[in-house]
Amino acid sequence: MANIWLPMTIIIAIILIAFLAMFLTRLRKEKIKPNYRIFFILGLVFLPMGIIQLVNDTEPFFFILSMVYLAIGLVNKGKWNQPQEVTEKQKKILMISVLLGILFLLLGIIVFFLIK
Numbered sequence: 001m002a003n004i005w006l007p008m009t010i011i012i013a014i015i016l017i018a019f020l021a022m023f024l025t026r027l028r029k030e031k032i033k034p035n036y037r038i039f040f041i042l043g044l045v046f047l048p049m050g051i052i053q054l055v056n057d058t059e060p061f062f063f064i065l066s067m068v069y070l071a072i073g074l075v076n077k078g079k080w081n082q083p084q085e086v087t088e089k090q091k092k093i094l095m096i097s098v099l100l101g102i103l104f105l106l107l108g109i110i111v112f113f114l115i116k
Contacts, residue, residue: 004115037080040073042066 043066050063073080086094 004111008111033079035080036073036076038073039069039076040080043068043070043073 046062046066046069050060050066054060054063
């Protein structure tokens with residue numbers, strides 16, 4: 001049972017690489033401008049985890065990542081995109097993303113209790 005983490009890590013890495021490939025393909029086709037406000041928000045989200053890692057003397061990965069995201073967001077504050085109207089296609093993609101997130105959460109909980 002202890003060796004279940006390696007296959008799960010590989011599967012998650014493959015999923016993340018697939019999402020990254022889809023995003024990069026879309027970025028090249030549509031010439032999407034980056035939303036710098038999201039970088040700032042991500043910096044704020046990663047900051048508490050980074051502070052916890054600094055206090056516990058572990059790797060400061062999240063702290064450094066949050067500082068980079070905050071810096072990118074603040075340097076480009078004038079380029080922050082205003083909230084836009086959500087299209088039907090975007091609503092569908094959002095709904096699928098939320099459902100997949102819930103599914104992965106439930107699968108994670110099930111695997112956690114099966115390992116116990």
